[in-house]
Structure formats: C-alpha cells, structure tokens
Amino acid sequence: MQGTLAQRNRALEHIYRENRDKVTNYLRANNADEDQAKDVFQEAVIAMYENIKEKKFKGESAIGTYLYSIARFKWLNQIKKNSIRKDHHDQLEQEEDFQSPLATIIEGETKEGVLQLLAELGEACKRLLIMNFYHEASMKEIAKNGHYSSEQIVRNKKYKCLKRLKELINQKPALIRVLQGNG
Amino acid sequence: MDKLQQDIERYLHGKMGGEELLAFDLRLQKDKELANLLQEEQLARKVIREAGRLELKETLQEFENEIPARNLTPRVIPLWIKRAFPVAAMVIIFFGLYQVFKQNTMTPEVAFDTYFESYAAPSVLRDNEGSAMMNWKQATQLFSDGDYQEAAIYFDRSVGEVPSYQAEFYKGLSQLSMEAPYFQSAVNSFDRVLETDNDFVQQARWYKALALIGMNKQSEAQPLLKEIVANEAYNHQQAAELLTINWKR
Incomplete structure (x- = not known):
C-alpha cells in the first residue's frame, strides 16, 4: 500500500478482484445473502487497508488468508449481533479468533451527520484531510494531486481545514455524542 | 501551527515518551482546556477516518460494479x-x-x-x-x-x-x-x-x-x-x- 494514491487504488483493485469470489462464496455458504456478503467483504478490505497502514498486518500470512479471516470474524459478529442461527454461530466460534480492531462503516443518522459536516467543510478541505490523515499521503503528494504550488501551502491549508472542521463539530452536539459513543 | 497543537499531535501519534509523556498526562488531568483541545482533535480525526472509510467503500463499490458476470476472459472474435x-x-x-x-x-x-x-x-x-x-x-x-x-x-x-x-x-x-x-x-x-x-x-x-x-x-x-x-x-x-x-x- 505504498506509493501514490493511484498506485494504491490499483493494488486494492487487484486484491479485490483476486479475493472477492472466494470470500463472498464462503459468506454465502454461511447464510449471507449477496448484498450482505459483498458488504462484509468490502468492510474486510477496508479493515485490511487500515491494518496495513497502522502496521498491524505485517505480511505473516497471505493477503487472501488475512482477508478471509477478517470477513469470517465480521460475519460471526454480525450473526451474533442479530442473534440468528445460534447453533451455527457456536460452530464458527470454535474456529480461529481474530483480535485486530476492525473497520465498521457508519450508517444511518451518524453517516448523514458526517456527510453533512463534510459538505459544510467543502470538497477541497475534505479531500486534503482524508488524503493526509486517512491515506497518510505525504504533503508532497497532496501538493501534486491538489495542484497546490508548495508543500508549505498544503501545511497551512491543512491547519486551517482542521480548525474549521473542529468548529463545525462543536456546532453539532448531537453528532459529538454519537461519535463519542462509537468509541 | 502552534506549539500546543504540535504537542497534541505528537501525543496522539505516540511520539511522546518518558518524562515528557508523564508530564503531558499530568497536565491533561489538571488543565481542562487542554483536555478539551485533545478531545476536539480526537473527534475531528474520528470524523476524517469515517469520511475516509466512506470514500474508500465507494471506490470498492466501483471495483464491484466493474466485475462482470463471472466472466473476465477477453473476447477474441473468430x-x-x-x-x-x-x-x-x-x-x-x-x-x-x-x-x-x-x-x-x-x-x-x-x-x-x-x-x-x-x-x-x-x-x-x-x-x-x-x-x-x-x-x-x-x-x-x-x-x-x-x-x-x-x-x-x-x-x-x-x-x-x-x-x-x-x-x-x-x-x-x-x-x-x-x-x-x-x-x-x-x-x-x-x-x-x-x-x-x-x-x-x-x-x-x-x-x-x-x-x-x-x-x-x-x-x-x-x-x-x-x-x-x-x-x-x-x-x-x-x-x-x-x-x-x-x-x-
């Protein structure tokens, strides 16, 4: 997952295509419908991406095996959450446990709240902050992609955008409560 | 960027150690304003992380949309x-x-x-x-x-x-x-x-x-x-x- 954003996207696309059928077939064989299998697989890819960035995954196992483990763990949790098919859950629970923190995509009101906040923040700030904090892109890469004339301008802009984001968050106490609750 | 903001960033990135970390933790317990600033920073990063995930999921959905109906073989027409x-x-x-x-x-x-x-x-x-x-x-x-x-x-x-x-x-x-x-x-x-x-x-x-x-x-x-x-x-x-x-x- 090193390199430019375009290179990372190409790597992710390759991983996605290579592993999708294997993982979703497993999930569907364990009572997930097509949409559930796809969603769990996509969240597993996101978790894998974040764990690689945070150096929680160091390549001890093959990417495919890792993705499969995350997806299985996520599906197990979902079954548990929905309290369905308890017998099947017990059977799955005997298998390998998976302790890494896993990305879960926000939904419903939280998602709406975050999207509204980002809309107020503006596209340029949103892009810059996601690139820097989420994708951990360098100032140089952001300057190049965002057509900024220097890295220092990106640094200044980042500081202003972050400040503006904090101001916007402070205007939304309900969202703060939800975000704090999400842990 | 001011010194306080830099300290908060270093603290969140785990770049503080030893006595500096102890001192910062102690200051956080006593200084309510600093604690609030740290909380603001954490919330902002949480929002950015969620936004990044949503954006990445959209990218993955684009990959999904491009997977043909289980047939990726190129077509060579006789x-x-x-x-x-x-x-x-x-x-x-x-x-x-x-x-x-x-x-x-x-x-x-x-x-x-x-x-x-x-x-x-x-x-x-x-x-x-x-x-x-x-x-x-x-x-x-x-x-x-x-x-x-x-x-x-x-x-x-x-x-x-x-x-x-x-x-x-x-x-x-x-x-x-x-x-x-x-x-x-x-x-x-x-x-x-x-x-x-x-x-x-x-x-x-x-x-x-x-x-x-x-x-x-x-x-x-x-x-x-x-x-x-x-x-x-x-x-x-x-x-x-x-x-x-x-x-x-």
Missing part, C-alpha cells in the same frame, strides 16, 4: 463472426428499433445492447514515429482483432504517444466493447475526453450516456441525451429514441 457481424448487427438494430416503436419499453441492458455500436477502429498512423508509437499501434491492432481487454491496456499505455483524449476515447470504447463491459471505467475515460475541447467530445458524450444506461443510471444519462438532441450532435436521433423509452426494471 473471422466468420466478424464477417457475419454487420448483418447480425443490422438485424439486431432493426429488431431493437421494432421493439422501440412497438411498445417503447426496454430494460437498460437491452437498450445498451441495442444501441451500442462500436466506433470505427482508429486508422493506422504513418510509420514515421518509429518505436515511439508502439503502444498505440499495438492497441489499434488489438482493437481491430476484437481483443478489447488487451486493447484497453495498450490504449492506456499510449497516452503520451497520441493526445490523451484520443487514447482515453478508444480505451473507453474498448471497455464498452467487451463481452462484459467495464461501464464505470468507460465513464471515467469519457469524462477525461470531455474535459477538453477536441474531436471526440460529441462521440464521448454519446458513449458515456450509453455506459450510464448500461449501469442502470438513466437519470444521469438523461441530461447528456438531451444535450445531444439539442445540439443535433453525434447520434442525436438515437439519443431522441432513448429519451422516449419507458424503462422496464
């Missing part, structure tokens, strides 16, 4: 099919148009198959460019041979050998010509063609509209079709027909 193709295409088009006039109801898949006709293969350029045109030549040959998957790859590589709008147009066209089209990639390519004023703009607009229909995004295709009709641009009659369709789910 010669006899190529020869019979114009006749078959005419039959399909007449049948399609008959269906349109008959009941004016179609699914997006049928509409795409009915209205999509590949554009003429790019002409062979004069060979005075030497090896500098290798990718373009390979791409045009593959396109003529009907190996659209490989052609798309070589058209992509030929950016720099020919104007990028030209390479992108044929790349998009190759992606639409595959047995299981890569609709989203094609739309992205046509969007790049539409960024500048060039000879392929009209055609790119038509093929983008078709690709959107192929993706079941008729509402996004509609303004493009209307624009084509209004300007009497490339394939405006077909665009007008598509605008009259009652979409069947």
